Amino acid sequence: MTGDPTCPVCRTADVVCGKWTLLLVRDLSEGRSRFCELERSLAGISPRTLSLRLRALEEEGIVDRHTYAEVPPRVEYQLTEKGRDLLPIIQSMREYGTRWLGGEDACTPAAA
Incomplete structure (x- = not known):
């Protein structure tokens, strides 16, 4: 994405505006998830x-990846504090969609 590298909105958009990114954050808001659950x-x-x-989310410090020494290997992902700070943005998007785009109030899992 292009824009002013000193603008916080532009920099945030660079991090979260990739396709699926905010939906991943929304789904991880419930807690730890495995790759297959997210898929x-x-x-x-x-x-x-x-x-x-x-x-990419892990590199940005938004998601932590936890690997367990098991057979078969188990990997879980969860939001960091930085990732949880995105949840009010997602909530605002949900409210906007419900009000202005005719969306149902049925987003999951962060529907509350």
């Missing part, structure tokens, strides 16, 4: 795209 909750996302988005 199921985001119908239509390819495994490659999900992997790329999770990696």
Whole structure:
């Protein structure tokens, strides 16, 4: 995305405006999730795209990746404090969509 690198709105948009990114944050708002759970909750996302988005969110410090020493290997993702700070933005988007775009109040999992 282009814009003023000193503008906080432009910099935030660079981080969160990729396709699926805010939906991943929304889904992770419920707590830890595994890759397959996120893939199921985001119908239509390819495994490659999900992997790329999770990696980018991890690099930005928005998501933590937890790997467990088990067989088979288990990996879980959860929001960091930085990631949880995005939740009011998602809530505002939900309210805007409900009010102005005729959306149903049925977003999941962060519908509250």
